[in-house]
Amino acid sequence: MSIEETKKTKLIMIGNTGDGKSSLGNFILKKKSNGFEVSDEAKSVTQKTEGSYGEGDRSDVFVIDTPGLQDSGGLDKDRQHMNEMVDYVKKQEGLQGIVIVLNCTNDRLSANIKAMIKLLCTIFPISDFWEHVCIVWTKCFNYTPLKKIEKQIQTKNVKFLPEVIKLAEETTGDKIVKIPMYFVDSRPDDDEIDNTRSEDEIVMLLTWARSLPSINVGKVIKNGSESERVIIEEKNEHQIIESDDVNIKYKINYMRREKRIKNDGTVEYSEWEVIKTKYKNKPIPKQYSKKPKKSFLDFLGNVGGALFELIMNGFGVNRILGANEDQSLEE
Structure with a gap:
């Protein structure tokens, strides 16, 4: 059976020039040679969208690298690159995760990052867009003291993430609570320095991605061309619906709405309509049975559908979101 027939995980990486998309792709795929071309220059080396399978135990992982945005070529070049990306993505059935790649030195949501996220929302007009999005912070160097890394993570959670959540609601109308974030050094200067922390982050990223349904790539559209x-x-x-000390009964509403995109770029939405409802009754996973019940139920009520099912099937939060379980239940 070929690699293409056994593929399980597909990711696309999007970010600004110089933030390390290509080196991250090589790191995910465990490629030390014959990988995506990388450079330390401010000008983007990647000039076309292309994908590659990994090596060894990552041979079932397919990563799509894209040209950097905010490049020296200007807006017209960005638009050309994004439209070419759409053509490529439309052929990639099974795409699961959209990885926004950011430099770890960015603590606030800059105008450039806002513009990039709004552009992505236009290109991927799917109702569960944010369930497919994670953020990978690159250049979180492996020689950085652990306490400093923990402080960086806290800063991103306190300052950056709330701004993204606010932008998400303003742009798509979606109310989200969590966006998985991972912190990696994808291009260590010295192979002898322990980079286990970054490798563990990638394992968590792939665990998250594999939990997701495929994106309907047929709905991906070119920017400004329709x-x-x-x-x-x-x-x-x-x-x-109800719960006791052992079980949780819940329902799943399958919903639908219309998104109308006008010629001037404005967007209008119809109300969500329930198409059908399904009821389930499942036991509380063992690892959560001793947690405060109210905290656990509140947490379940604030995650997306895919994560809800994963948690009820016994997956730990820290293996999905890259977060501490106790901290997640407290937030």
């Missing part, structure tokens, strides 16, 4: 159109969006909404 006339007025109507897109049907679908999502699943989980709602807890």
Whole structure:
């Protein structure tokens, strides 16, 4: 059986020039040679969208590298690159994760990052867009003291993440609580320095990605090239009905709405309509049975559908979101 027939995980990496998309791709795929071309120059080396399979135990992972945005070529070049990316993505059935690659030195949501995220929302007009998005902070160097890394993580959670969540609601109307974030040194200067922490982060990223359903790549559209159109969006909404010390009964509403994109770029949404409802009754996973019940139920009520099902199936939060379970339940 070929690699293409056994592929399980597909990711696309998007970010600004110089933030380390290509080196991150090589790190994920465990490629030390014949990987994506990398450079320390301010000008983007990657000039076309291309994908590659990994090596060894990552041979079932497919990563798509894209040209950097905010390049010296200007807005027209960005638009050309993104439209070429759309052409490529439309052929990639099974795409699961959208990895926004950012430099770890960015503590606030800059205008450039805002513009990039808004552009992605336009290109990927899917109702569960944010469930497919994670952020990887690159250049989190392996020689950095652990306490400093922990401080960086805290800063991103306190300052950066709330701004992204606010932008998400303003742009797509989606109310999200968590976006998985991972902190890596994907291009260590010295192979002899222990980079286990970064490798563990990638394992968590892949665990998260494998939990996701595939993106409907047929809905991906080019930026500014379409006339007025109507897109049907679908999502699943989980709602807890009742619980005791052992079981949780919940329902899943399968919902649909119309997204109308006007010629001037403005977007209008119809109300969400429930198409069908499914009921489930499952035991509380063992690792959560001794947690404060209210905290656990509140946490379940604030995660997306895919994460809800994963948690109820016994997956630990720290293996999905890259977060401490006790901290996640407290937030």
